[in-house]
Amino acid sequence: MSDELDMRDKAAWDAAEKVADYEHGWSSDIETDFAPKGLTEDTVRFISAKKNEPEWMLEWRLKAFALWKTMTPPDWAKLNVPPIDYQDAYYYAEPKAKPKLGSLDEVDPEILRIYEKLGIPIAEQEVLAGVEGARRVAVDAVFDSVSVATTFRAELERAGVIFRSISEAIKEYPELVKKWLGKIVPMHDNYFATLNCAVFSDGTFVYIPEGVRCPMELSTYFRINAENTGQFERTLIIADKGSYVSYLEGCTAPMRDENQLHAAVVELVALDDAEIKYSTVQNWYPGDAEGKGGIYNFVTKRALCQGRNSKVSWTQVETGSAVTWKYPSCVLNGENSVGEFYSVAVTNNYQQADTGTKMIHNGKGSRSTIVSKGISAGHSNNTYRGLVRVAPNAEGVRNFTQCDSLLLGSLSGAHTVPYIEVRNPSAQIEHEATTSKISDDQMFYAMARGLNAEEAVALIVNGFAKEVLQQLPMEFAVEAQKLLGISLEGSVG
Amino acid sequence: MLQITNLHANVGDKPILKGLTLSLNAGEIHAIMGPNGAGKSTLGYVLSGRPGYEVTEGSVTFNGNDLLALEPHERAAAGLFLGFQYPVEIPGVSNVQFLREALNAQRKNRGEAPLSGAEFLKVAREQAGALGMDMDMLKRPVNVGFSGGEKKRNEMVQMGIINPALAILDETDSGLDIDALRTVGDGINRIMRKPDKAVLLITHYQRLLDYVKPDFVHVLADGRITRTGGAELALELERDGYKELAA
Numbered sequence: 016m017s018d019e020l021d022m023r024d025k026a027a028w029d030a031a032e033k034v035a036d037y038e039h040g041w042s043s044d045i046e047t048d049f050a051p052k053g054l055t056e057d058t059v060r061f062i063s064a065k066k067n068e069p070e071w072m073l074e075w076r077l078k079a080f081a082l083w084k085t086m087t088p089p090d091w092a093k094l095n096v097p098p099i100d101y102q103d104a105y106y107y108a109e110p111k112a113k114p115k116l117g118s119l120d121e122v123d124p125e126i127l128r129i130y131e132k133l134g135i136p137i138a139e140q141e142v143l144a145g146v147e148g149a150r151r152v153a154v155d156a157v158f159d160s161v162s163v164a165t166t167f168r169a170e171l172e173r174a175g176v177i178f179r180s181i182s183e184a185i186k187e188y189p190e191l192v193k194k195w196l197g198k199i200v201p202m203h204d205n206y207f208a209t210l211n212c213a214v215f216s217d218g219t220f221v222y223i224p225e226g227v228r229c230p231m232e233l234s235t236y237f238r239i240n241a242e243n244t245g246q247f248e249r250t251l252i253i254a255d256k257g258s259y260v261s262y263l264e265g266c267t268a269p270m271r272d273e274n275q276l277h278a279a280v281v282e283l284v285a286l287d288d289a290e291i292k293y294s295t296v297q298n299w300y301p302g303d304a305e306g307k308g309g310i311y312n313f314v315t316k317r318a319l320c321q322g323r324n325s326k327v328s329w330t331q332v333e334t335g336s337a338v339t340w341k342y343p344s345c346v347l348n349g350e351n352s353v354g355e356f357y358s359v360a361v362t363n364n365y366q367q368a369d370t371g372t373k374m375i376h377n378g379k380g381s382r383s384t385i386v387s388k389g390i391s392a393g394h395s396n397n398t399y400r401g402l403v404r405v406a407p408n409a410e411g412v413r414n415f416t417q418c419d420s421l422l423l424g425s426l427s428g429a430h431t432v433p434y435i436e437v438r439n440p441s442a443q444i445e446h447e448a449t450t451s452k453i454s455d456d457q458m459f460y461a462m463a464r465g466l467n468a469e470e471a472v473a474l475i476v477n478g479f480a481k482e483v484l485q486q487l488p489m490e491f492a493v494e495a496q497k498l499l500g501i502s503l504e505g506s507v508g
Numbered sequence: 509m510l511q512i513t514n515l516h517a518n519v520g521d522k523p524i525l526k527g528l529t530l531s532l533n534a535g536e537i538h539a540i541m542g543p544n545g546a547g548k549s550t551l552g553y554v555l556s557g558r559p560g561y562e563v564t565e566g567s568v569t570f571n572g573n574d575l576l577a578l579e580p581h582e583r584a585a586a587g588l589f590l591g592f593q594y595p596v597e598i599p600g601v602s603n604v605q606f607l608r609e610a611l612n613a614q615r616k617n618r619g620e621a622p623l624s625g626a627e628f629l630k631v632a633r634e635q636a637g638a639l640g641m642d643m644d645m646l647k648r649p650v651n652v653g654f655s656g657g658e659k660k661r662n663e664m665v666q667m668g669i670i671n672p673a674l675a676i677l678d679e680t681d682s683g684l685d686i687d688a689l690r691t692v693g694d695g696i697n698r699i700m701r702k703p704d705k706a707v708l709l710i711t712h713y714q715r716l717l718d719y720v721k722p723d724f725v726h727v728l729a730d731g732r733i734t735r736t737g738g739a740e741l742a743l744e745l746e747r748d749g750y751k752e753l754a755a
Contacts (some may be wrong), residue, residue: 455559460596463556464610464666465584465617474609478600478649 079212092369177222184220199282207278207313218248223258234263250281254289261292287322299335306365309337316343320352328355334502344373347381354383357483362395371401376412385416391427392506398430412442420450473500516565526731542728556590585617587673595659598650635668656683664695681716693719714742
C-alpha cells in the first residue's frame with residue numbers, strides 16, 4: 016500500500032472514529048448543547064456566536080429574521096399541517112465532545128431491523144468514512160446542527176475541489192460564499208427559506224474549479240437526533256466553467272412521537288459547460304401507522320443554470336417524512352442549458368407529500384425533462400406540483416414532462432397539478448400523465464411464482480419507478496430499491 | 509402427489525366447482541377438457557390459491573399436506589406451478605429479475621441458499637435456448653409487448669427455470685401457431701415428463717395432446733369430472749363434441 020493510501024485511510028478512520036462517538040446510542044444518551052428554547056433575535060445571535068461567524072454573516076441572519084417575522088407560512092400546497100409553534104423548539108443542538116457511549120442493545124430494534132434490511136451496518140462509520148469496499152465517497156456528516164466529519168479532504172484539495180462545512184467556508188472562503196449565498200434562493204423567497212437564512216446551523220459547501228471533474232462522488236449525510244430540534248441545513252454548490260460533480264444526500268432521523276421540523280435550503284450554480292448531478296434519498300422518520308410523529312420536511316432546493324450548455328440534474332427518492340413540501344427547481348438562464356428532475360415519492364399510512372419541480376426557461380434553446388413517479392398507499396396523499404415557464408425571449412425551448420401515479424389500496428390519494436406558462440410560440444412542451452392501481456392480476460402472477468405479498472408489491476413498485484431509480488449512482492440505487500419495499504410494508508393485506 | 513376430494517368452490521356467490529374429485533400420481537400427465545364455463549380455469553386458480561376463489565367444501569392434499577392452507581407463494585415453494593392462460597405484464601421489471609427473485613424467494617422458503625446471478629443466468633440461458641427464446645427477450649420487461657405466442661413460450665421458459673414438481677397448465681396451447689405448439693409441447697415433455705413430476709393440462713382442444721401424450725383424459729362439465737379415459741378419449745371428444753358426453 017502506498018503512503019498516499021495510508022494517509023487516506025488514516026484520515027478516513029480518524030473521521031470515522033469521530034463520527035462513531037456520536038453514532039452510538041442514537042438519541043437519548045448523547046449529551047447535547049442546546050440554544051435556549053424558542054426563537055428570538057437572541058437565538059440568532061447565539062447561533063452566530065457559537066459558530067464564531069464574521070459580522071456580515073450575523074447581519075445577514077438578523078435581516079432575515081426581521082423579514083421572517085413579517086411573513087406567513089404558505090398555504091397553497093395540498094397538505095394538512097397543524098400550526099407549528101416556533102417558540103416550542105430548539106434551534107441549535109450540538110453534540111458534546113465526549114458523549115457517553117451506549118451499546119447496540121439500546122438502539123431501537125425497529126431501526127436496527129430496517130438498517131439490516133437496507134444492508135447498512137449499524138457501525139456506519141465505514142460507510143460514512145467511505146472505506147467500505149471499493150466505494151469511494153467523500154462524506155460530510157451533519158449531526159443535528161453541526162458538521163462532524165469531512166473525509167478525503169486532502170485528496171480533494173489536490174484536485175482543487177473545496178468540500179467544507181458551510182460554517183468553515185464562511186470563515187475560509189468569505190468572498191465565494193458572499194458571491195452566491197442567497198443569490199439562487201433569495202432571502203425573501205418563502206417563509207421556510209427565510210427562516211433558514213436566520214437560523215441555519217450547518218451544511219455543506221462545495222466549489223469545483225474551472226475544468227475539474229470531481230475525482231469522487233461527494234456526499235452529505237444528515238441526521239436529526241436531539242428531541243424537539245429543528246434542523247436547518249444549508250448547502251451551496253458552485254460548479255465553475257466546464258466542471259462536473261455528482262453529489263449525494265442521504266437523510267435519516269430516529270423515531271419520535273412529536274413532530275420535528277426540517278427546513279433546508281440548497282443552492283446550486285452551474286457556469287458555462289458545467290454539470291451538477293444532485294441525488295437525494297430521503298428517509299426521515301415518517302410517523303407511525305396512526306400518523307403520530309414524523310418529520311415536517313419543508314425544503315427549498317434550486318439550481319441556477321447560469322452558463323451556456325450548463326446542466327443540472329435532480330434525482331430524488333422521497334420515502335420518509337410525515338409532511339414533504341419540496342420542489343427542486345432549475346432556473347435555465349444559460350443558452351442551451353439543461354434541467355432534469357427525476358423523482359420517486361412514496362407515501363404510506365398518513366404521510367403527505369406535495370412535491371415536484373419548477374423549470375424556468377429564460378435561455379434560448381434550453382431544455383428540461385421531468386419524470387415524476389408518485390406511489391400512494393394507506394391513507395396517504397401524494398401530490399405532484401410542477402411549473403414549466405418559458406420567457407418571451409427564450410426561443411426554441413423544449414420540455415418533456417411525465418407524471419405517473421400508482422395507487423395501492425382504495426384509501427390513498429394521488430394528485431397531479433401541472434402549471435404551464437409559455438410566452439414564446441416556438442416552445443415545444445409535452446406533458447404525459449397516468450394514474451393506475453397495482454392490479455390483482457399482477458399481484459397474483461408474482462405470488463404464483465413464489466413472491467409473498469410484500470415482495471410482490473416491492474417488485475411491481477420498483478418496476479414502476481425504474482426510470483428514476485436508474486438515474487441514481489449504483490450504490491444508492493440498490494439502497495433505494497430496498498427502501499421502496501420497506502416503506503410500503505403493511506400496505507397490502 | 510395431488511389428491512382432490514369432493515372439491516366445491518365459489519367465485520363470488522356463484523358455485524363453480526361442485527364436487528370435483530381427481531387424483532394425480534408422480535410420473536403422470538392428465539388432461540382436463542371440457543366446454544366453456546365448465547370450471548377448468550377455476551380449478552387452476554383454486555389449486556394455486558388465487559384470492560376471490562373460495563373453497564366451500566372438500567379437500568386438496570399435495571404430497572400429503574393440506575394445499576388449501578397455504579398462501580399462493582407457499583404453494584409455489586412447495587412445487588406447484590400455474591401456467592397462465594393470460595400471462596400478465598409487469599412494466600419495468602425484466603424477466604431475468606422477476607424470475608431470479610421468484611426462484612430465490614422459493615428457495616428461501618424451502619431453506620435453500622439463493623442462486624447467484626451467474627448461476628441463475630446459466631439456468632436461464634439453457635431454458636431459453638431450449639425453447640428458442642433469445643436472451644434479449646429475457647432482459648425485456650415481463651410480457652410487455654410480447655405477442656400471445658411469445659407470452660406462452662415465456663411461461664414455458666419460466667416453468668423450465670423454476671422446475672416445479674407439479675405443473676397446472678391453463679390453455680397453454682391457445683394462441684399458438686403450429687410451430688410454436690410443437691416447441692411448447694416439446695418443452696412440456698422435456699421439463700415435466702419425469703418419474704417424480706406430474707402435469708395437469710387444461711385444454712379445449714386435442715391438438716396439444718398430439719405432442720404431449722396424456723396418461724389420462726378427464727371431462728370436466730358443470731363443476732365435476734363426468735368421464736375419465738385414456739388418450740383416446742380426447743380424440744373421441746374432438747370427433748363428437750362435449751354435448752354427447754355431457755348428456
